[in-house]
Amino acid sequence: MNQAPRVVMTLIWEWPLRAWHWLFALCIGGSLVTGLSGDIGWMDWHLRFGYCACGLLLFRLLWGFLGGSYSRWRNYRPSPTGILQHFRGAAIAGPHTAPGIALVLLLLAVVLVQAVTGLFTTDDIFIEGPLVRYADDSLVTTMSAIHHRAYYLVITAIAIHLSAHLIYGLKGSRMPLSMFNGKKAVVETLSDTPSRGWQGLLTAALVAGVTLGGLEWLT
Numbered sequence: 408m409n410q411a412p413r414v415v416m417t418l419i420w421e422w423p424l425r426a427w428h429w430l431f432a433l434c435i436g437g438s439l440v441t442g443l444s445g446d447i448g449w450m451d452w453h454l455r456f457g458y459c460a461c462g463l464l465l466f467r468l469l470w471g472f473l474g475g476s477y478s479r480w481r482n483y484r485p486s487p488t489g490i491l492q493h494f495r496g497a498a499i500a501g502p503h504t505a506p507g508i509a510l511v512l513l514l515l516a517v518v519l520v521q522a523v524t525g526l527f528t529t530d531d532i533f534i535e536g537p538l539v540r541y542a543d544d545s546l547v548t549t550m551s552a553i554h555h556r557a558y559y560l561v562i563t564a565i566a567i568h569l570s571a572h573l574i575y576g577l578k579g580s581r582m583p584l585s586m587f588n589g590k591k592a593v594v595e596t597l598s599d600t601p602s603r604g605w606q607g608l609l610t611a612a613l614v615a616g617v618t619l620g621g622l623e624w625l626t
Contacts, residue, residue, distance in 0.1 A: 412499070416581075418599035419502045420589040421475040423607025427466055428586050434460040435518060435565070439558060450534045457525045462618035464519055469610050475600035477502040485509045500593050510568055517560040524554035537625040 420428075434456050441453035471480035482503060489505030492498045498505065527542050527550035529535035539547055572583040585591045589600075 412594040412596065414500045414592045415595045416590045417502075417593045417597050418589050419477045419591045419593065420585060421478065421600050421603050421607070422589065423603055423611070424470065424474060424478045425586055425589055426607070427463060427470065431460070431463045431467075431518075434463060435561065438521075439562065442558065447533055454525075454534070454536075457522055458618065458622060460518060460522045461526075462614050464515065464522060465617065466610060466614045467515065469614065470607075473603070473606050473610055475603050476598075477600050483508050483512060485512060502591065502593055502597060506571070510564065510571070514561075514564040514568065517557060517564055521554060521557045521561055524550040524557065527551070528554040537622065541625075 437456040438453060438460060441449040441456060470478055471483070476482075485508050486505050489498065490509065493505050503511075526536040526538040527547055529539045529547060529551060542550070575582045580592075582591060
């Protein structure tokens with residue numbers, strides 16, 4: 408009889424990815440709070456959080472090619488079959504679950520839509536995104552309409568993400584801790600990811616320069 412593969416705690420998330428995760432969570436949370444507060448005085452911070460979210464999205468895009476073994480895009484292939492196997496309890500303990508992959512891609516996509524449309528959004532009185540002046544009225548109207556509605560999708564994706572970790576935690580899984588210590592329970596054939604510390608710092612510096620330079624040029 409074939410023995411089930413042994414499961415061990417393995418370093419999956421290198422520290423640059425973990426730092427990105429918490430900064431991204433801060434930016435999304437800050438954007439939602441300042442955007443939905445109804446206080447016009449918070450809108451400058453809303454714009455800042457939005458710019459930071461754009462920069463962090465760019466970092467994650469690049470990190471999908473430059474990051475550790477399990478942060479790369481080749482490991483993010485959504486599979487309906489994999490999702491079914493996961494919920495049937497037949498999935499192998501790999502670095503990512505199939506539902507997790509789908510949710511990550513969904514969350515990144517809806518935040519990207521929210522961030523990009525925000526660059527073209529205006530209230531016609533006090534606040535306007537930096538790309539409003541370069542777009543015609545019909546495009547600005549469309550982008551503003553999307554921006555004022557797409558946040559429902561962002562909130563829904565976040566709620567699913569947090570609910571999943573709550574369920575894992577109640578079941579005694581250590582998965583909710585993985586973005587703190589970087590470790591997950593996977594089959595022993597998988598090895599620890601390299602830390603990629605210098606690559607993370609250089610990528611962050613590049614992204615910061617591109618983001619700040621782009622904003623300076625646009626405004």
